[in-house]
Amino acid sequence: MSKRRAPKRKASRARKPRQHTVATVIATSTLGLALATGVGVTTVYNHLNGNLDVMDVANQLTDRPEKVDVSGPMEPLNILVMGSDSRDGEGNDIDGLTGGGQRSDTTMILHVSADRERAFGVSLPRDAMVDRPECTTEDGEKIPGENPAMFNTAYAYGGPACTIQTVEQLTGIRIDHFVDIDFGGFESMVDAIDGVEVCIPTTVDDPAHDIYLEAGTRELEGREALAYVRERYQLSSNSDIGRMKRQQAFVASMANKLVSADTLSRPDRLVSFLNAATKSVTLDPDLDSVGKLSDLGLQFRNTGLNKIRFITVPIAAYEPDPNRLVWTSDADALWDKIINDEPIGADLSEGVITAAKPQGGSTGDGSGDKGGATSEEEAEQLAANGLCT
Template identity: 40%
Template structure:
């Protein structure tokens, strides 16, 4: 791990700070935009310090979303500043523009993938909690991206928060549900995801059984494959042909792919090849939308340095404890006591207890074993 005194972190708490300063009060300077996905966040976590080589080119690519400026501080959970860090990572299923080939409603954006990444004090371990997009939640009062008020709603699908109120409403919904203040927010879009994987030279995985999914377009025999960007996107969107065909199985595939990505990203020669570094970094910074506190190359570099030692073996991944909704088997609802066990553990910067997921539908089934990471050479 990088020396925290040189990486913009608070020496007393270990919490990462941009440019070595303590966090400032939220500003209102950056506009909100809509793109997201955890894979680019992984690239930033594991290698973003290389971005410094091409600062001026890349800095112009980054557009930040001012989460803090759009939310009422008094209405948010207390920032405990206990040395840990919590990041909401969203992937959107916007179908407009370059993403239209993936189907769906033109111009409608929803959060297709959502993960709360909790980095423990010392930044050597992390827990990742996936939130199923079909989870029925109490969505709070939000402002739309045009500034109008959107009423609170009970039993709203989680991914509608992003649809009606953009990133700020998604953060507000997660904070209300978990009681944890999000320190950062990161997004990437489908097109950026696909291009990024291609720039990296693909991701090597082994499938333990054939995957043929007409919805995602993925057709793989059992065996070892180097997935290009389109195949990788197909994998993280596959659900019907793996496990029980639900969104919960798709989340397990996403988590398995994330581990494969982390395992290999440092071994593909990006950070020893200046041209490849430029190409990858250019693609990544065009694809991601961080919160405004990370909206520069310097801030992303400091953020990444503090997390650069995290490997797949250091990340514990679960799905938020849920059960199928008795009124609608196509939806899931949180198991309240178990979910609170998860969120309480993270608030206290403790490991998630195994008992929290014993009865969860999200961590049952074997979809996650269908894809296995390949060890880096």
């Protein structure tokens, strides 16, 4: 059973606010690499490149949607992020789902605007009932489609390729890149930056799944962090919906930690994080090197943390089975916004989480969220999802 770590208290200093960007992490990481090794950046880059797994699924994708021409200095990007995991093996059965090999825990469409000034991730529930299209395996064999089928069966049957095929057919969105993240390396990524801060509204004591998390705001490391993003039974009143929101909040908080002084001033943490991250991802051929990933990251130089937002596809209960979900008709409006690279308004931003405010609620940044303090209704919604203000 995990023991509580005492909250870290740091003296606050008055200083001029500044807008952190993704480019800050990229530039400082490069400097960190140089400082951390006496043999130079090139050797470390080669090591990190050697960590990367690359998968070409282009020949497995059919009937792909065309991209719409939009105005802007660059082409908008749609990146499909998949978090996959195996519960087999000692210590991996945190949520009681041992067996079945690799499965999809998290799927998110990350849309990056043509002007690179805003980005948002849309989480897709794994238990949503959808029309899964026919897919093709790496060996050219056909995987029959199914309707209705749980969304995450696409990954279980056909991995990243079938998941991309399913998302493209359901949404009409052309996926430009994909990133498949193995949660097996998740603990190392969190430990590399000395933990990630979360706020837990109520203590979780779940001996059946070996999870114990004390209430309060504190930094979680390693296994505790993995338990936090996987927990399905006590922390939220709506199982996988709450878990998705906590995963969004955790990713947002991790982004916040990466641009903090605690990380940027520590080359050892930067190198450790990059080493753990590159060991944990599978990428498409257009992102097959640290250099290409850095080039992509530098395109975010104007993207502040308050412009990196996370939402969930509009969903409702699936009538034949209340334990399952279904996308609502409002999802079509969301896909149209992404296809045409348009900002998402308040009507599609319920429960938005930003990297600037990882716990969710109001940001007051004029991007469609309500300004001011978090309302009682918002606080109740956060609590229902296992979050707090």
